[in-house]
Amino acid sequence: MTDTLNWKPATTPKGDPIHGRFIRLEKLDPARHGDELWEALQGPAADPALWDYLPYGPFAERAAFDHWLEGHAAGCDPLCYTVIDRLGGQAQGILSLMSIVPQHGRIEIGHVAFGAAMQRTPKGTEAVYLLGKLAFELGNRRLEWKCNNANARSKRAAERFGFVYEGVFRKHLVVKGHNRDTAWYSITDDEWPAVAVGFERWLSEENQQPTGQVQTLEACRRD
Template sequence: MSTSLADWQGVPPPSAQRLEGRFIRLEKLDPARHGEGLFKALQGPDADPKLWDYLPYGPFPERSVFDAWLNNHAAHSDPYFFTVIDRASGEVQGILSLMSIVPAHGRVEIGHVAFGAPMQRSPKSTEAVYLLAKESFALGYRRLEWKCNNANARSKYAAERLGFSFEGVFRQHMVVKGQNRDTAWYSILDSEWPTIGAGFEKWLADDNQTDSGQVKTLVECRA
């Protein structure tokens, strides 16, 4: 895009109710329809025991507290939450959001990522992020952010694999669950998205995601 922003008018806030992918679809969070599946995926006996380690809330052993958490987020537009639905089975398998939404400056973040075990290390988790990134840049956002606890090795690895550029660490940025959090910052800019987006599409394509697994890695598809 042009470096001049003399005519910049900002961008609209997210409003999508459904985003369709090959492996999953994203539906705007509806606790009445998604609550049971989300509780099973995120808090059930087969849930990832490390899921809540770096999130500012959870775990939720009591369903009533979990439902209150969902209802609170569903009632607000920032964060703007989506539920992840497996297209093949129709199962609810995770949740994530667009957050820190600043339409006036074209800045938005992907966060509150909580994927059930069937999504982890699968094309579904990558596609969920791709769909939100694609929607963000289609709306005209200039900057897509990813932030995480600097001690969260899994999230930092994911950010770099997904094409986000590391920008630095905010030291003593937060106090979360009674502990210091240094926050690692990552971003994708709109000028970078055509190449990064094409890499996602190549990685998710039928000829790369075969019955025996991926042919090329996401990094290779982006090269």
């Protein structure tokens, strides 16, 4: 358990590249990543449900998509990363560190948009692991995940990744003209070591075989 009397504020993330086994995370750069992200997130093979619970999109025109990317790339909160497939080198999705509060050691993973090529592969799981690892290496006490309470897919992902459910903020936001009740999840610094071991076991060569996973992420965390 963190001794809050001796705790010092966390370091702010800078957006340096992060290398994993299946992916590489790079700070979002619309000039370098835009064409491939447009294809991955809005092209003919894109996930039709991708934008259902996000506060933006879908984008009928490339100009609007580029404007959205440029807005996300311009700031440092959210700090957006592009997910690059290490095997083929293509940009296949984005996610961010956001709600960054170094003085309290609080940070969130959000703005998650994974293309169809990332789904049902280890790549999305590794992206979340790499940002979680960075968050706690920077000295944060708390990593958050928030989503629309109606978004069953995101809630299931949070639980699978090892986030602890904390409750629902009712009538929290208005998104695309609809009420959003927001489900809150977190991992704390004292919980992270066990969660990280589960991620590492699941991502290992022993567990990720050419035919698929040997054990689920939940099983790797329990063991």
